Amino acid sequence: MISIAIVEDNDQFRLGLESIILGQKDLLLLASFEDAEKAITALPKMNVDIVISDISLPGMRGTELILRLNQKMPHTQFMVCSIHDDDDTIFETLKCGASGYILKDPITADEIIRSIHDLYNGGAPMSPYIAKKVISTFQKPTSKSPQSVLSVRENEVLELLSKGLLYKEIANKMGVSHETVKKHLKNIYQKLHVNNKIEALNKFKLL
Amino acid sequence: MISIAIVEDNDQFRLGLESIILGQKDLLLLASFEDAEKAITALPKMNVDIVISDISLPGMRGTELILRLNQKMPHTQFMVCSIHDDDDTIFETLKCGASGYILKDPITADEIIRSIHDLYNGGAPMSPYIAKKVISTFQKPTSKSPQSVLSVRENEVLELLSKGLLYKEIANKMGVSHETVKKHLKNIYQKLHVNNKIEALNKFKLL
DNA sequence: GTTAGTATTCCCCGAAAGGGGTATTGTTTG
DNA sequence: CAAACAATACCCCTTTCGGGGAATACTAAC
Helix, strand or coil, X not given: CEEEEEECCCHHHHHHXXXXXXXXXCEEEEEEECCHHHHHHHHHHCCCCEXXXXXXXXXXXXXXXXXXXXXXXXXXXXXXXXXXXXXXXXXXXXXXXCCEEEEXXXXXXXXXXXXXXXXXXXXXXXXXXXXXXXXXXXXXXXXXXXXXXXXXXXXXXXXHHCCCCCHHHHHHHHCCCHHHHHHHHHHXXXXXXXXXXXXXXXXXXXX | CEEEEEECCCHHHHHHHHHHHHCCCCEEEEEEECCHHXXXXXXXXXXXXXXXXXXXXXXXXXXXXXXXXXXXXXXXXXEEEECCCCHHHHHHHHHCCCCEEEECCCCCXXXXXXXXXXXXXXXXXXXXXXXXXXXXXXXXXXCCCHHHHCCHHHHHHHHHHCXXXXXXXXXXXXXXXXXXXXXXXXHHHHXXXXXXXXXXXXXXXXX
16 A cells, blocks of 8 residues: 655646546555645655655745755655746755656546556656656767867777776776786876866766 | 668677667668777778667777767667676767667567667667666765765865865875875775875876 | 764875877878 | 777886874863
8 A cells, every 4th residue: 555645736636646646555545735835744654655846836946845855854755746847946856855756738547557667666757858858867968079189099998987996897808918907097187187086087977 | 761870799789789779760780890890991981870789899899889880870879788787888989989888688669669769869768777886976976975984174174175286285284294184195095995196086086 | 981983194005098109001191 | 981989908106095093182961
C-alpha cells in the first residue's frame, strides 16, 4: 500500500488526482492540500510515501516547498505535476529534491498511476519532453569548445584524472608509461595556464 | 514508419530484438550488425531513424560508436540497451550523445516498443533505475548527503580546495597553520572513505 | 564529570605531483 | 622537404600530499 499526499491549488485538477488515487486498491490518499502553508506544517507529522505537488502555488513556490519538506522527510519521495516546461523551473525543481516531473498538459490517469508506482519502486518518472531535456544537459558540446586546444590524448588524461585516479593508474588504463601521463599533464597545464590538477579540471569543465 | 538499425553482438538478444521489431507494423528493421566496425561503415550511408546499440561490443565500445556515428548522422537518435548500470558507463554514454538508455535485465518486448516510439517522438526513454541516477545528479547536496558528516571547518577547507588552492594557501585564507589544514583533510578523507583531493571533491559534488 | 567530538599544532616519512630538461617516432601541413 | 605538433619515454630535482602518530584546548552531551 502506497500512501500519498497531494498539494495542488487548482480545484479541478486536485479533485481529478484524488479520484484517480481513490480508484486504485494499492494507493492510499492520506492528505490533500490546497496551499503550501498547510502542507508544510501538516506533512512532516505524517508518514507519507509520496507527495505529488504543483509548482505554482499561492504563497510559496513548489520548489521551495519540496526543498523544505525534503529535509524533514528523508524517506518521502516528491513528484511534481506541472504545466511549466521551461529549463529554469525543471532544473530548479530537481535541485530541490524532486525525483519525478510530469507535465499536466498531455497526461492520462494511467500515466499518473504508472508514475506513482515507478517512483515508489525507486525510479524517476518523467514526461518524455522532460526526460529529453534532462538527458540533453549531459551531451558534450562537441567540436569547438575549449577542449579543442587539448589533444585527444590530453582529453583522455583529464577524463581519467577527474575520477581521482593517480598518474600510475591513468598510465595503466591508457597503456602508456607513468612518465607520459606526467608529460601530458605538463602540456595541459601550459595550455590551460594552470598549475595543478584541480585548477585544470575546473577550467576543463567550464569550457 | 520508423526505420531502425541494431548493433548487438549477442546473437540471442539481437535475434530477439529483430523479431520484436519485425512484429510491429510501424517499425522497419533496416539493418542489424554484430560488431561496431561494420556498423560504422555501413550506417552513415543509410537513412535510419533510430539505432539501438549494445555497450560491450567486440573491438569498440558502444559509447565510441555512438560518438562517431552521432557526428555523421545528426538526424538519427541513439538508444543503448545494456546490462551495465554503473555510473561511469551511463554518463559516458549520455555524453556521447545517446538519447535513451534501457537496461537489458528487466526488459519486456512491450517496453522496447514503447521506448522506440518514445524516442522517435522526441523523448528520452530510460529504465527507472537509470532515470533515478540521472535525476540524482541534479540533487543539491542537502541534509543527509556527504556534507552532513563534515564539520563547518572541514566544509570550509573543501570549499577552498575546490578552487585549486594549495594547503598553505588555504591555511593563509583560514588563518591557521598548514598542518591544521592537513589534519582537516585527513579527517575528511576518513569520513568520506577516499584517499585524495579529487575523490573527496567528487563525493562532495564540488567538481 | 567523564566522554565524545572538534579545532588546533606539531613530528616523521614515503609517495605523488609538478617543473625543468632531452630525445625519438610518427603525422600533418604548408 | 622542413616545420610543427602529437605521443611516447626518460632524466633530475623540489614541492606537495597522504598516512601514521601525539598533544592541547574547548565545547557539548550524557
